[in-house]
Amino acid sequence: MRIEELGEFGLIRRITRSLKADNSVIKGPGDDCAVIKLDRSSYQLLTCDMIVEGVDFKPGDKPYLIGRKALAVSISDIAACAGIPRYCLVSLGIPKYAPVKYIDQICRGIFDLAREFRINVVGGDISRAKQLALDVSMYGVVEKKYLVLRSGAKPGDIIFVSGSLGDSIKGKHLKFTPRIKEARFLVENFKVSAMTDISDGLAQDLRHILEESNAGAVIYADLLPRHKPSTSLESALYAGEDFELLFTMPIKEARKMLASDRDIFHPIGHITEKRRGLRLIDKDLREKTLAPRGYKHF
Amino acid sequence: MRIEELGEFGLIRRITRSLKADNSVIKGPGDDCAVIKLDRSSYQLLTCDMIVEGVDFKPGDKPYLIGRKALAVSISDIAACAGIPRYCLVSLGIPKYAPVKYIDQICRGIFDLAREFRINVVGGDISRAKQLALDVSMYGVVEKKYLVLRSGAKPGDIIFVSGSLGDSIKGKHLKFTPRIKEARFLVENFKVSAMTDISDGLAQDLRHILEESNAGAVIYADLLPRHKPSTSLESALYAGEDFELLFTMPIKEARKMLASDRDIFHPIGHITEKRRGLRLIDKDLREKTLAPRGYKHF
Numbered sequence: 022m023r024i025e026e027l028g029e030f031g032l033i034r035r036i037t038r039s040l041k042a043d044n045s046v047i048k049g050p051g052d053d054c055a056v057i058k059l060d061r062s063s064y065q066l067l068t069c070d071m072i073v074e075g076v077d078f079k080p081g082d083k084p085y086l087i088g089r090k091a092l093a094v095s096i097s098d099i100a101a102c103a104g105i106p107r108y109c110l111v112s113l114g115i116p117k118y119a120p121v122k123y124i125d126q127i128c129r130g131i132f133d134l135a136r137e138f139r140i141n142v143v144g145g146d147i148s149r150a151k152q153l154a155l156d157v158s159m160y161g162v163v164e165k166k167y168l169v170l171r172s173g174a175k176p177g178d179i180i181f182v183s184g185s186l187g188d189s190i191k192g193k194h195l196k197f198t199p200r201i202k203e204a205r206f207l208v209e210n211f212k213v214s215a216m217t218d219i220s221d222g223l224a225q226d227l228r229h230i231l232e233e234s235n236a237g238a239v240i241y242a243d244l245l246p247r248h249k250p251s252t253s254l255e256s257a258l259y260a261g262e263d264f265e266l267l268f269t270m271p272i273k274e275a276r277k278m279l280a281s282d283r284d285i286f287h288p289i290g291h292i293t294e295k296r297r298g299l300r301l302i303d304k305d306l307r308e309k310t311l312a313p314r315g316y317k318h319f
Numbered sequence: 320m321r322i323e324e325l326g327e328f329g330l331i332r333r334i335t336r337s338l339k340a341d342n343s344v345i346k347g348p349g350d351d352c353a354v355i356k357l358d359r360s361s362y363q364l365l366t367c368d369m370i371v372e373g374v375d376f377k378p379g380d381k382p383y384l385i386g387r388k389a390l391a392v393s394i395s396d397i398a399a400c401a402g403i404p405r406y407c408l409v410s411l412g413i414p415k416y417a418p419v420k421y422i423d424q425i426c427r428g429i430f431d432l433a434r435e436f437r438i439n440v441v442g443g444d445i446s447r448a449k450q451l452a453l454d455v456s457m458y459g460v461v462e463k464k465y466l467v468l469r470s471g472a473k474p475g476d477i478i479f480v481s482g483s484l485g486d487s488i489k490g491k492h493l494k495f496t497p498r499i500k501e502a503r504f505l506v507e508n509f510k511v512s513a514m515t516d517i518s519d520g521l522a523q524d525l526r527h528i529l530e531e532s533n534a535g536a537v538i539y540a541d542l543l544p545r546h547k548p549s550t551s552l553e554s555a556l557y558a559g560e561d562f563e564l565l566f567t568m569p570i571k572e573a574r575k576m577l578a579s580d581r582d583i584f585h586p587i588g589h590i591t592e593k594r595r596g597l598r599l600i601d602k603d604l605r606e607k608t609l610a611p612r613g614y615k616h617f
Contacts, residue, residue, distance in 0.1 A: 022419045029445060032419065036426050042439040046406075055441030057406060060358070069456055071410040071446045108344075108355060112369040112454045114412075121320045121330065128334050141340040143353030147327060148369045151450045156410045158367055158456035 051233065052170050053101035053217055054161070064168055068098040069158035078195065080153075084123045086195040087155070088130025094220065095159035096138055096199035097264045101218040102170065103208040104163035106201065108141045111157050114150030127155070138201065167208040169268070174215035174234035178292040179275035183266040183285050186223055187256035188248040194262035203285060204266055211278050216268035222259040224311050226267055228299060234269075237297035240290030240311075243304050258301075259314060349531065350468050351399035351515055352459070362466055366396040367456035376493065378451075382421050384493040385453070386428025392518065393457035394436055394497035395562045399516040400468070401506040402461035404499065406439045409455050412448030425453070436499065465506040467566070472513035472532035476590040477573035481564040481583050484521055485554035486546040492560035501583060502564055509576050514566035520557040522609050524565055526597055532567075535595035538588030538609075541602050556599070557612060 024032055037050040047064060048056040054066040072094065074080055078087050092109065099106045111131060115124060135142050140159075174180075183203050200218070207213050215234055219226045223245070231238055245257045269292055270278060278286065293300075299311045322330055335348040345362060346354040352364040370392065372378055376385050390407065397404045409429060413422060433440050438457075472478075481501050498516070505511050513532055517524045521543070529536055543555045567590055568576060576584065591598075597609045 024413065024417055024419055024422065025415065027419055032422065033445060035419070036422070039430065040440055042441065043437070046439050046441055049439070049441045050443065055406070055408070057441065067406060067408055067441055067458065069408040069410050069442065069444050069454070071412055071444045071452075071454065073412055073446045073448045075449075076447050108353070108365060110353070110365055110367040110456050112367050112410075112456075114369055114371055114452055115322065117323065119322055121322055121325055121333070124322065124330065124334070132337065139341070141344050141347070142338055143340065143344055143347045143355065143365055144367065145348065146367050146369045146454070147331060148371045148452075149374050150371045150452060151373075152448060154369075154412055154446075154448060154452055156367070156369060156444070156454040156456075158408050158410075158454075160365065160458070 048170060053098040054104065056102070056168065059162060063162050063164050066099055066102050066104040066161040066163055067158070068095055069156060070094045070098065071154060071156040074153040082195060084126035085130040088127035089134050090195050091155035091157050092131050092134045093197060093199050094264070095157045096201060097218045097220070099159055099161040100200045100204040100266065101216055102163055103167045103204045103213070103216065104161040106138055106140045106159055106161040108143050108160040109135065109157055111142060111145040111155065113145065113147050114152070114154035115147060116151060116153060117149055119153070169208060169213045169216040171215055171217050171230045171233035174230055174236050174269040174292045175271070176236060176292050176294050178214050178269040178271055179288050180227070180238060180240060180269050180290045180292060181286045181288050182219070182223065182246065184263070185246045185248040186219070186263050186265065187252040187260050189260055189262040193248070194264070197264045199264065200266045206283070207268065210281070211270060211274045214269045214271060216266060219263040219265045219267050221261045223263070223267065224258045224299070224314070228313060230267065230269065231299060234292070235295055237293040237295050237299060238290055239293055239297070239300045239302060241302045244287065244289045246287045258311070346468060351396040352402065354400070354466065357460060361460050361462050364397055364400050364402045364459040364461055365456070366393055367454060368392045368396065369452060369454040372451040380493060382424035383428040386425035387432050388493050389453035389455050390429050390432045391495060391497050392562070393455045394499060395516045395518070397457055397459040398497050398499045398502040398564065399514055400461055401465045401502045401511070401514065402459040404436055404438045404457055404459040406441050406458040407433065407455055409440060409443035409453065411443065411445050412450070412452035413445060414449060414451060415447055417451070467506060467511045467514040469513055469515050469528045469531035472528055472534050472567040472590045473569070474534060474590050474592050476512050476567040476569055477586050478525070478536060478538060478567050478588045478590065479584045479586055480517070480521065480544065483544045483546040484517070484561050484563065485550035485558050487558055487560040491546070492562070495562045497562065498564045504581070505566065509568060509572045512567045512569060514564060517561040517563045517565050519559045521561070521565065522556045522597065523612070526611060528565065528567065529597060532590070533593055535591040535593050535597060536588055537591055537595070537598045537600060539600045542585065542587045544585040556609070
């Protein structure tokens with residue numbers, strides 16, 4: 022069997038199904054971060070993301086933005102768990118012919134964003150490679166009371182996204198600011214039942230919440246905050262790498278939140294019983310099941 | 320300027336010179352692990368290593384051993400700081416055509432070694448890549464009183480290596496067992512002044528200790544424990560990837576240690592003042608300066 026037949030998520034399930042962990046591990050693979058006991062009041066968050074030339078960025082993209090993105094995607098995973106990023110390691114696979122200036126720019130992109138988020142870059146590794154590849158592993162902390170996983174959504178909860186969706190490929194995926202501040206605002210003021218970041222497209226990432234929460238959902242096409250008036254529904258639903266927060270809240274909390282003046286958060290639907298699946302209501306109020314697709318590596 | 324002109328270590332120095340860290344960071348880049356405050360009695364150790372097809376392993380090598388090596392090199396970094404490995408993340412860059420069975424074997428190599436060392440594999444990432452690449456980031460702990468860095472060697476200290484040197488390319492680099500047990504035995508029973516693991520060749524890694532300790536050294540060709548009688552002096556000095564411990568001890572401690580029955584540790588020379596540089600005494604008692612070379616990625 023080839024990987025393409027299994028798909029990225031099939032492969033991950035297959036790889037991780039045999040893994041065991043000791044009781045210091047609160048959450049292993051299957052969420053945005055791994056969650057580990059730290060002390061009486063807090064957990065550690067661990068996550069890593071590899072970005073590769075020709076897949077996650079184009080060879081001609083600005084090296085500063087490539088470095089920035091490598092760090093930003095990992096910070097976004099910490100945001101998805103409502104944590105605070107603290108330390109990171111950076112592994113670089115570099116083609117032999119790369120000019121030192123190009124590497125300097127990549128590092129400046131990483132270090133500038135690290136400084137902005139007060140993250141300590143504490144180490145790394147360099148290897149020769151045919152294709153430029155960057156792997157960032159990020160270490161964060163979160164108060165136990167603020168941790169949010171993908172698994173807490175309940176029927177009746179309202180589904181929200183931050184910012185806007187779609188057309189990320191036109192540049193946003195290289196320049197987005199991870200939603201740490203917004204995630205912290207949410208957990209410090211409201212009860213958030215489930216959260217993730219949109220890295221594979223709204224439909225796919227919502228599906229991850231539904232799988233982990235054992236639930237279904239209905240979302241409304243007209244409620245999706247599109248990046249531009251010209252952004253297609255297709256792109257808003259399926260384009261990966263928006264790196265926005267996707268989260269759910271009990272309706273009471275949702276009302277309180279909407280009464281605050283944060284117009285960055287948009288309600289897009291609600292959680293249902295699992296048997297209803299993931300359904301979209303279009304502008305003519307027709308309901309249909311959303312196809313399980315989005316960005317896949319294989 | 321191209322990377323080749325600067326060299327791997329020149330590039331690392333260039334990249335990391337501008338880095339700043341807050342006071343929770345005891346040691347940033349420049350040692351085997353980053354060292355971070357954890358609690359009153361212990362530190363956290365962070366390290367990552369990327370291995371790439373065609374560089375760190377051959378396309379025809381057994382996938383089980385490739386996976387095993389990816390984890391082993393990171394465990395070896397924890398051993399070099401006398402710590403205990405606890406959690407890891409694994410990023411895989413996988414060619415599209417790779418059979419699922421091949422990936423299964425890689426993962427089995429990782430998971431089996433993780434189990435042996437009681438390491439929790441808590442997450443990872445998968446990306447498509449032209450070349451197989453594995454990046455493991457490892458999180459360990461070490462009691463404050465047991466932490467050993469590269470920087471503590473003093474003139475008069477005796478230099479030791481564990482096991483044997485050279486000919487790693489003939490297979491050992493894919494099958495070695497990281498020296499966690501041995502490193503722990505050392506720090507729990509003796510005072511170790513500096514330590515690293517041999518990943519770039521004895522001469523190069525000893526040079527790293529000398530740079531961080533601001534010292535020189537004399538080593539004796541006849542004292543080097545060669546892998547086989549046929550192993551050349553060249554290979555014992557310069558071949559990378561022995562993944563043995565290289566460490567120094569005050570002479571009193573060294574005598575105590577040698578009196579214990581651990582014949583795995585071999586004295587190979589002693590630390591001197593910095594101005595003497597790194598010198599080798601050959602079998603005819605001629606002294607010469609050791610050339611600064613060893614494995615380099617660029």
